[in-house]
Amino acid sequence: FEPAPQILKNVRYDPAHPITQARVAAVVEDAKALIGARGRLLVRASGTEPVIRVMGEGDDAAVVEQAVDAVCEALRKVG
Structure with missing residues (x-):
């Protein structure tokens, strides 16, 4: 077992869930593809x-x- 680098960040939102926004979903998919x-x-x-x-x-x-x-940047823009 070899540990992998891990990054955890929190983004505050108010009041709606920014995860449900189409722009955020697109950025999440791009980020997943980048990590591979x-x-x-x-x-x-x-x-x-x-x-x-x-x-x-x-x-x-x-x-x-x-x-x-x-x-995180996409979440901040819509949240």
């Missing part, structure tokens, strides 16, 4: 706070950070 099969991207709403949690992990820390940052 050698990693994963998880985007979910917190159950206890008004935040969206964006977690990415993969072999290349720079690529993972780029993907997570792109999703």
